[in-house]
Amino acid sequence: MLSHVSCHSRVFGIMDSMVERVSQKVISARRPRAGAPKLFCFPFAGGSARSLIPLGDRLPAWLDTHYIELPGRGARSDEDLVTDMDQMVKELADDLAPMCSGPFAFYGHSMGAILAYRTAILLRERCKLNPQLLIVSGARAPHLPRTKDALHTLPDAQLVSRLERMGGTEAGVLRDDELREIALRIVRADFKMLDEASLLAVNPLSCPILAFGCDRDAFVDQEGVEGWRFHTNTKFRCCFFHGGHFFIWDSVNEIAKSIGIEIGYVCRGKGGVSW
16 A cells, blocks of 8 residues: 555655665665675555665665565556566566575565565576565465455445555545545556465475564454464564554564564574574
């Protein structure tokens, strides 16, 4: 969803002066030393590359943080939206493979978690590239069925109501006719991709998984978050916070601190995660 930092400027692809564009498909907000561990952030449904920058701004300065720009929004607003999961993941793997030399980790919230996991699987299969850590939040494990509702087929009024329940979308976006039309077009495409994606058989990664959930998410239950444990053949940790589906903004400092600590352990030669 278009978050509180994803309003007018992000809908139309206006880039903030503090954000460095590595390409149309990946942007970065800082230039750490050469060889620094990389974190690739995958946006939630309706989001853009800029959606997770408020979280990234709180991460350690030594971390080379990159934000994925999906087609049809932000800096790529002139491109067609993608509604096929396999196509999207293939494009992501193609784009990221050349950037995944050295230690790297993936993070995604909600839809971004699914994209991050599927991209990690494909990079392993095609390029023998493996992240040192997968971090997911606000998402059911990929072998579990999603909601029974086909969200992308909901009438506008019902879809707006669902977005309001989820939170994470500025009220001003949904009240403005032009912005609402743009937002719903992007969200529908993302929901269609999720609704029609096939469930994945359990195919564990070789890296640890850190999963974040919350106590008031009407769309992702505790079982769904804990199910990520089956998608790694090594260590797994699950942390729960107070809040709804976009709890990451209520607990952004704690989540950023946890991400920084764990990436520091696995990517800077400290012998694995802290748990």
